[in-house]
Amino acid sequence: MIYRIYPNIKNFLMLHLDGDKAREALGEDTDFYMDERPISYLPNWNIMEVAFLDAFGGGNKEIPDISANVGRLFLSEKAYKLLDDQLDGYGEMLPVIYESGTGYIxxxxxxxxxxxxQSMHDPLSDKFSVVFDENLDELNVFKSGIDFDAHFCNESFKRIVExxxxTGISFSVDIGNPFPEELGMRNTH
Structure with missing residues (x-):
């Protein structure tokens, strides 16, 4: 089974990538902080400082072990140690610092x-669907060109997290819906 990964913004802070910090780390012409496309940054990567914000404002939420935003996943050191093998070969680990220590994007x-x-991603009309033609149960984590902001994963990845x-992410079999109301996403977008 394939799942879509969502940040748990009701209960945890969400990863925030600051444009000024990204430009300090990668140069003035970078769009890393807002470009969700899968572009390799590792060859030019300098450790970047990231922050965490409350998507709803206020509150007393904690920094999660994992957070998703702008097509990237933040991993705390704990999450990295548990998921590094699952993610190996699917992308790159970019070291970051934040107020509580170190981690990875x-x-x-x-x-x-x-x-x-059969697939559609139209945020202006609230019409969404994602359909894959092949069985993807063997892929630990991946993205789709129809919605680069989204991460999809298999049962093995989900099981390790749970x-x-x-902390910090939720999963849904409704892989086409970018803003599930049951996760509080509709209120923030």
Whole structure:
């Protein structure tokens, strides 16, 4: 089974990539902080400082073990140690620092094409669907060209996150929906 990964913004802070910090780390012409496309940054990477914000404003939420934003996954050291083998070969680990220590941004470079006739991503009309033609259960994590902001994963990846109580993300089999109301996403977009 394939799942879509969502940041758990109701209960945890969400990764924030600051444009000024990205330009300090990667140069003035970078779009890393807002470009969700799968582009390799590792050859020019300098450790970047990231922050975490409350998507709803206020509150007293914690920094999660994993967070998803702008087509990237933040991994705390704990999450990195548990998921590095699962993510090996699917992208690159970019070291970051934040107020509580060090971690990584997982920049997923594995992209699977969705069925163009059956898939749709139209945020202006709230029409979404993602359909894949092939069985993807063997892929630990990947993205789709129809929605580069999204991460998809298999049962094995999901199981490791849940069995180790890694915080900060949720999973859904409704892989086409970028803003599930049950996760509080509709309120913030």
């Amino acid at each position: 997982f920049n997923c470079l594995k992209v699977i094409d969705a069925n163009e006739q 069995e180790n109580n890694l």
